[in-house]
Amino acid sequence: xxxxxxTYEDIHRTARDIAERVVSSGFEPDVIVxxxxxxxxxxxxxxxxxxxxxxxxxxxxxxxxxxxSELPRxxxxxxxxxxxxxxxxxxxxxxxxxxxxxxxxxxxxxxxHRPAEIAVAVLHDKRKEKRGAIPPEVKRYIAGRxxxxxxxxxxxxALDIDGHVAxxxxxxxxxxxxxx
Amino acid sequence: xxxxxxTYEDIHRTARDIAERVVSSGFEPDVIVxxxxxxxxxxxxxxxxxxxxxxxxxxxxxxxxxxxSELPRxxxxxxxxxxxxxxxxxxxxxxxxxxxxxxxxxxxxxxxHRPAEIAVAVLHDKRKEKRGAIPPEVKRYIAGRxxxxxxxxxxxxALDIDGHVAxxxxxxxxxxxxxx
Numbered sequence: 193x194x195x196x197x198x199t200y201e202d203i204h205r206t207a208r209d210i211a212e213r214v215v216s217s218g219f220e221p222d223v224i225v226x227x228x229x230x231x232x233x234x235x236x237x238x239x240x241x242x243x244x245x246x247x248x249x250x251x252x253x254x255x256x257x258x259x260x261s262e263l264p265r266x267x268x269x270x271x272x273x274x275x276x277x278x279x280x281x282x283x284x285x286x287x288x289x290x291x292x293x294x295x296x297x298x299x300x301x302x303x304x305h306r307p308a309e310i311a312v313a314v315l316h317d318k319r320k321e322k323r324g325a326i327p328p329e330v331k332r333y334i335a336g337r338x339x340x341x342x343x344x345x346x347x348x349x350a351l352d353i354d355g356h357v358a359x360x361x362x363x364x365x366x367x368x369x370x371x372x
Numbered sequence: 373x374x375x376x377x378x379t380y381e382d383i384h385r386t387a388r389d390i391a392e393r394v395v396s397s398g399f400e401p402d403v404i405v406x407x408x409x410x411x412x413x414x415x416x417x418x419x420x421x422x423x424x425x426x427x428x429x430x431x432x433x434x435x436x437x438x439x440x441s442e443l444p445r446x447x448x449x450x451x452x453x454x455x456x457x458x459x460x461x462x463x464x465x466x467x468x469x470x471x472x473x474x475x476x477x478x479x480x481x482x483x484x485h486r487p488a489e490i491a492v493a494v495l496h497d498k499r500k501e502k503r504g505a506i507p508p509e510v511k512r513y514i515a516g517r518x519x520x521x522x523x524x525x526x527x528x529x530a531l532d533i534d535g536h537v538a539x540x541x542x543x544x545x546x547x548x549x550x551x552x
Contacts (some may be wrong), residue, residue: 208533241531271449353385
């Protein structure tokens, strides 16, 4: 099955599109919350266009004994001392909405801080049956692109970045690279 | 004065070089600590090559009233619940070593957790007089490249990524882009 290959420049343009849609939707975030580690790079690019600080949260699907687990576990969360999310508008960012379980978990945990609003932004939403659900408190869900349920090769995972760029170009020529 | 323009692919290759030097130096980190928000992208790329989890810390140079401050302030730090850094080997990552004050501050704060060792990695070290100093406990300091004291344009700060790539290509043709 064909994979998606996105270059950093593709990702940058998708993040810019998302930022424009966030702004035009009337949502002005106070803070960007990046879900690590996949959300770090899109969040950092969104920061350029939205000008807001980033808080990072880390989620893992293994337990304290390094055994795989079904449920997410907090590796890092918002600091006790900085739990100033009450009344704030949060833009929660991840790279891909796959099964949706991570997003649901993070939204639910953030809602406990009683923010004014949470919006969700992902670079890519996979068209598939989701195991998680975005809680109804979330009024804005922005996916840069909706893609098919295929493997996604992100540039930051490339061991050979030149090979990755070449694969993205070949894939784009074949109509698959940009995921449109 | 000429600026440096680095593309994402330049950054990716520099991070790969750093990872190779970390490994060949005999240092095997348990955890990568990214200084936000500049360290997020290099840390995420380093994770691909080193395979270690990332903790994020946030530092700001403004106080709680949004007034500029000389001294760094913690916006986000390592979670209380996750202060498992005692006895661990930490790779502290930022994008640029400019005045060195942020790095000194973060190393000193991390040392309080009594890690086994801290190594520091930056994409770029600016050749200039430093206001901060790397504490002597740090035995490994790895700069991807040493550059002159000029303005650095990172790709993630580009409002126009295509213009940035073109500027990097022009700068590289003139011998300045890669900072060598």
